[in-house]
Amino acid sequence: MATLDKITPRDVDFAKWYTDVCLTAKLVSYSNTKGSMIMCPNGYAIWEEIQNNLNQRIKMTNHENVQMPLFIPESLLNIEKEHVKGFAPEVAWITYGGEEKLDERLCVRPTSEVLFCEHFKNIIKSYRDLPKLYNQWCTIVRWEKSTRPFLRSREILWQEGHTMHSSEQEAKEETLRMLKVYEDFQRNDLALPVIVGRKTEKEKFAGALETYTIEAMMYDGVALQNGTSHYFGNHFAKAFDIKFLDKDNTYKNPYQTSWGSSTRMIGAVIMTHSDDNGLVLPPKIAPTKVIFIPISNDDEIKNAINKISDKLKVTYKIDVSDKSPGYKFAEAEVLGIPIRVEVGMRDLKNNEVTLVRRDTLEKIKVNVDLASDKIEELLDTIQKDMYNRALKRRNSMLYEAKNYEEFKSLALKPGFIKINWCENEACEEKIKNDFGLKSRCIIDEKSDGNCAICGKKGKVKIYFGKQY
Amino acid sequence: MATLDKITPRDVDFAKWYTDVCLTAKLVSYSNTKGSMIMCPNGYAIWEEIQNNLNQRIKMTNHENVQMPLFIPESLLNIEKEHVKGFAPEVAWITYGGEEKLDERLCVRPTSEVLFCEHFKNIIKSYRDLPKLYNQWCTIVRWEKSTRPFLRSREILWQEGHTMHSSEQEAKEETLRMLKVYEDFQRNDLALPVIVGRKTEKEKFAGALETYTIEAMMYDGVALQNGTSHYFGNHFAKAFDIKFLDKDNTYKNPYQTSWGSSTRMIGAVIMTHSDDNGLVLPPKIAPTKVIFIPISNDDEIKNAINKISDKLKVTYKIDVSDKSPGYKFAEAEVLGIPIRVEVGMRDLKNNEVTLVRRDTLEKIKVNVDLASDKIEELLDTIQKDMYNRALKRRNSMLYEAKNYEEFKSLALKPGFIKINWCENEACEEKIKNDFGLKSRCIIDEKSDGNCAICGKKGKVKIYFGKQY
Known part of the structure; x- marks a missing residue:
């Protein structure tokens, strides 16, 4: 009689268990292209369910799907300085087309802000052209050193929204609207309890003024950043010279957002709900x-x-x-x-x-x-029970530390630690250096005491935790 | 008052008319990435309609969607000799990942036969694993010199099916089944009258034993190859050492097919149905x-x-x-x-x-x-009237030539010329050299006379015509 491959028990070796589930459920397969996985029928069918569900939500909020080029000329990537600093070290470079050496290198898009900006410059002339609410489903490439199915790979299937607005307020509202779309989708369809909040200056997206994030906690207490929404202000618009004639007859730079989520969500579903017998899928995304x-x-x-x-x-x-x-x-x-x-x-x-x-x-x-x-x-x-069980487990691994000693006593436990924080990067650095924990996000909750690290006045509440 | 951009009349300058329609209907926009177009919301929405319709037909015929890597290591591309000869001159090469020079170059997939073969080798062990009926929707890259919206570009959105079978007969049936799926879809949903048939040895896909094609004729009488279906026999399987244990307890190489269609179909719809006032869309694919x-x-x-x-x-x-x-x-x-x-x-x-x-x-x-x-x-x-009008117009540009003189008198007319053909490549070459016409396809109709070119015994009926 045929037998199924054995799955390593989850509590014995969580990393091995995860890989075993991915392979035994035939979600993915390894390929000879280092760093890229093959999505097999069972895995791709889940991605199709996620795409269908999320695409509807993206269209319901008035966004239109488009398709931008796969490649970015080096000079275009170089236009926005913060952005290129963040991405240049991790892009794949095309240097030959057939036998012919290219005059200018092209990178495979690691994200598409600059491609959208170049297009927006051509199509935005007047306040009547705004807002532009675009989204694309596509593949991006980031040259990661170590890779794991769904969580981290050189090649990522995702959606990325890019929008332009006539006012700062409208763009900020869009940033939060799409964060909310992600949050609702992940809670209701993926049965994932998530913490939403703002990234610190240190952790935000290269070139963004503000980055908001969806932080899920896996069964082992480790965080998975499961979607981000960025507010850019108008500094890409300035760098790309995107201008519109406003109602008051003056030229202005529009305000920009972008937001993305990827097949990583499948990893989150697996590491939150599955067990020693294999995959457990929330009914709403089960093919x-x-x-x-x-x-x-x-x-x-x-x-x-x-x-x-x-x-x-x-x-x-x-x-x-x-x-x-x-x-x-x-x-x-x-x-x-x-x-x-x-x-x-x-x-x-x-x-x-x-x-x-x-x-x-x-x-x-x-x-x-x-x-x-x-x-x-x-x-x-x-569907409901899966969410509630995951919520209960997640809540059992949320801690709060009032001071450094308390933080130290909690730092080795799986889960997230909440503190009052002075917003000084030195304290964030110290937690990373002392305990290997990174900030997850600043949450919408008032500080009610001094910074747990330096003892100075706390300004915000923030979570720290290990991450995938 | 705002006015729409003027469209060059179709009968004045067909090429200019085509570009004007694409741009005025806001289907595409040019980008700074040479050779890649931007698909704007109006264009991408048509592609989504096509995807939905065709994807259903692909699933109804029991195929499963997967996703293979974007990149092919050079050594993998080199395994099948005919195939690499056809594709190596037109691929984009990645040589750097971040700052680091790669040990082995990777090309961006121009088509995915070798990636599927590598995977099939890992998953096909027994006759019980067959058939494998896979499809993927993805982007491919071919380093074209000159490009035109939807018709020819460096970056192509398409679907590619790849299947493996235990017998030659089953694989040949699959090749024709998917040709029929394309034909039905294009006739019924795109309202395109198409000619289906087999490519000559000279025109077939690099590495295939047989290539079947869907040939549409545009308003100007020029052909557009609008989908192909290939039978490979088992020589990729041999090159990649793919073997299965058959019911008779012996190891055999499986038989393979592949088939593809792309956004080029949108170009065919435009160049068949549209007019001097702009786009005309068949209701079935109108967003x-x-x-x-x-x-x-x-x-x-x-x-x-x-x-x-x-x-x-x-x-x-x-x-x-x-x-x-x-x-x-x-x-x-x-x-x-x-x-x-x-x-x-x-x-x-x-x-x-x-x-x-x-x-x-x-x-x-x-x-x-x-x-x-x-x-x-x-x-x-x-929907019906559009098909019938296109059919009538197409039929008015189909000719038949009995001999070289007749061929010569027809060669400058827009449209396709049918002849009896001896199947000798020299005659095919002569037509190309003398008149600049390539063979379209060998059709399912018996030869009823001598080869129009050399006068020797005709073996098949074949169409010739100019192509995009």
């Missing part, structure tokens, strides 16, 4: 929501499955392969299908089938005639 | 099917528009901008929206509105209460 497993080949079983599945409004599969029922159960678990329906003769004598929840492995016997309603109800329940 | 234009601000007009649009099952827009009705009419025409609905007080006195067909500019008065049904019916009529 297959239900799998029917016939225990034998009897006609009554086929009829019962048809009776239930005909009424289902969600995507389902029927496993009619020649594997054993036990193997099929294990495989459905590895793949993270939210509900499996075991249909056997013993249950059918009572006109029942057994629903098995993937998240809890709980078995529920239901009447055949009520099964389709029950399945759809149970999918909602699973 | 907006209907636009309502209120002639004045009266409440009766708003009410009538709401009454009709509430019942519509198709995507529509209401143009409530402060432009003049005349400008709005012209703009709706430039954008190619299949039906515009003019709603004015004079018509409403008779409880009527005026539908204007974009394809014929015909005006049709309809009762407000019947308008929504009539609109949906008219969309079907437009």
Whole structure:
């Protein structure tokens, strides 16, 4: 009999467990192109679900999809000084086209601010041309040294929004609007409890005035930055000489935002919800929501499955392969299908089938005639329960430190530590040097004491934690 | 008053007309990255419609979407000799990652056969693993010297299917199945009359045993190759050492296909259907099917528009901008929206509105209460009429030549010339050298005479024509 590959237990070796889940559920495969992964059908199907859901939210907020070039001429990347400083060390350079050496090197886009700015310069002339609310789904490349499936790779599938506005206020509202879109999507569809806030000066995006972030906490207490939204003011617009004639008949530079999220969200889903049996997917982004497993080949079983599945409004599969029922159960678990329906003769004598929840492995016997309603109800329940369990676990790893001693006593624990902070970069540096923890984000909560590090007046509340 | 940019008449300068339509309808915009275009919201929305439609057909035929790496290590590209000979001269080479010179150059994928083969080698072990039916939507790069929007550019958005089969017959069936999928999609959704057939040895894809093609004829009689499907036999499988244990307990190399279609289809739609007023889109791929234009601000007009649009099952827009009705009419025409609905007080006195067909500019008065049904019916009529008009025009430019003199007398006419052909490459070469015409495809029609060029026995029927 065929057996599934063994998954290293999560509490024995979290990193190995993660890789095992990715490979055993056939989400990804390694390739000979160092640093790039192959997204296999099971992995890419999850990305398609995420794209569909998030794309709708992006369009509902009036953004339009476009497609910019893949390559950036070196001179274009060089226009905005902060930005190039941040990105030049990690781009891939094209130097030859066929046999011919290029006059100017091209980099593969690591992000597309400069490409959008160049285009905005051509199309924005008047206040009537604003706002421009653009988004693109594409591949970017950043030359990472070490890579891990979904979390960090040289090649990243993502969406990046780029917008231009006639006023500072409107651009700031856009920055926060899209942060909220990400937050809602991740809470409701990915069942991820997330902390939202502002990055420190040290951690913000190269060239941004303000960077807002979605910080998720993984099962092991380590942070995953799961989406960012940037406010640029108008200094890219100035560098690129983008101007519009305003209603008052004067020329002004427009105000800019950008925001991005990537396949990293799949990594967050895995590291938050999955277990030692494999993947656990929130129903809303599971490509297959239900799998029917016939225990034998009897006609009554086929009829019962048809009776239930005909009424289902969600995507389902029927496993009619020649594997054993036990193997099929294990495989459905590895793949993270939210509900499996075991249909056997013993249950059918009572006109029942057994629903098995993937998240809890709980078995529920239901009447055949009520099964389709029950399945759809149970999918909602699973979605909510997954969020609540993740929230409870996350909250159990949130700490607060009043002073350096308290910080020190908490620093080795998995999770995030909240402190009052004076906003002095020296204190942020000291935490990084002493404990290897980076700032996650400044949250929307008033400081109520002195800075936990230097003891001077606290100005904001901020979280620190280890990160992927 | 704002005016739209002038479009060069189609019969005055076809090339200029084409570019004018692309730019005036805001489908694309030029960028500073030489050879790459920007797809603006109007252009990208058409691509999204095409993707949705074609993706469904690809999934209905049991293919799964995946994502392979963007880069190919040089040694991997070099494995299959015919293939590398065809593609190496036109790839973009990455030589630096950040500051660091790479040990091995990477090219940006010009097509992904070798990447799929490398992966297939890892995942195909037994006949139970076959067939593998994969597809990906992605960007490819070919270092073209001269470029034109949608038709030819360094960067191409496309889909590429790659499949592996246990038998020659099954792989050949797959090659033809996907050719048929393309043909049906282009006829039914793009309203393109197409000729399907097999490429000659000289024109086939680098590394393929057989290449099948979809040949569309543009308004000016010039061919556009609009999708290809390749049968590879098992020689890539041999070169990559891909083997499976068959039912008879022996190791065999699987048989392979690939097939691709791209944003070039948008170019074909424009050059087949559009006119001197701008874009004309087949309803099935028009992002907006209907636009309502209120002639004045009266409440009766708003009410009538709401009454009709509430019942519509198709995507529509209401143009409530402060432009003049005349400008709005012209703009709706430039954008190619299949039906515009003019709603004015004079018509409403008779409880009527005026539908204007974009394809014929015909005006049709309809009762407000019947308008929504009539609109949906008219969309079907437009779709069919566009196909039939294009078919009639295409057929009027198909010629047949029995001998060299006849060929010579037809060679300067726009269109395709059919001949009996001996299958000798010398005759194909001679036509290219004497008249600048390339073979389009060998069609499924028996030869009924001698080769038009050399006079020897004809073996097949083949079309020749100029191409984009």
